[in-house]
Amino acid sequence: MAELVFFSGTMDSGKSTLALQTDHNYRARGREGLIFSRGDRAGEARVSSRLGLEVAAHEVTDDTDFWAEISARRAGGEAVDYLVCDEAQFYSPEQVEQLARLVDEMEIDIFAFGITTDFRTRLFPGSARLIELADRIDVLQVQSLCWCGARATHNARTVDGVMVTEGEQVVIGDVGPFEAADVAYEVLCRRHHMRRMTALTARRRSADESLWA
Ligand SMILES: Nc1ncnc2c1ncn2[C@@H]1O[C@H](COP(=O)(O)OP(=O)(O)O)[C@@H](O)[C@H]1O
């Protein structure tokens, strides 16, 4: 039976790597699939992993209708057994509903990959709908770590290494370097996310403390 699976994890936890491995394994066994993404750091219509793999993908836009697109492909005689959907947090709730319908009515396996929450710890609308509708939610097993060594569970947005809590929900970007002047991201444990303590601010604080000791 086909499934809608949501693979979630913080930024930099290996989601895109797993997306590309999943596609490879299914393709190697003769199954036909399509890769979709939205707003990959490497540019439009790409899926890129920090391990170095990068492949062409179909870019999801506001106008993408998964149900219409896959129905048309099938009507044209194309086999579509599965979809790999990266950066799924950026999909709309309606697009997630279309994916669920493809599972139920066309027996297409959907593997969706994305972060659940934004830099303010609020759910992305696409991720919220995936959590509501998925047959299964798999949390990535490779642990990403906060600067303190604890498991990282939250994504922080930084400017000059300092955590910010105001701004647009969507700003494409990468993790580190934490000293970068522009917007970057850093994964933190909840305790340090709540305290707004990034690697840089922790380093500054301990330098100040040793100055006064
Ligand atoms: N030089 C490296 N050597 C080994 N593993 C690496 C290296 N660079 C990145 N990685 C691994 O790749 C992971 C990020 O993979 P990626 O698929 O880009 O993450 P995501 O899509 O979740 O943001 C890191 O957490 C780390 O495990």
Ligand SMILES: Cc1cn([C@H]2C[C@H](O)[C@@H](COP(=O)(O)O)O2)c(=O)[nH]c1=O
């Ligand atoms: C927390 C957060 C992240 N983003 C963006 C930054 C990246 O472009 C992607 C996540 O990609 P990854 O492959 O999981 O590293 O999401 C954002 O737009 N808003 C946020 O709050």
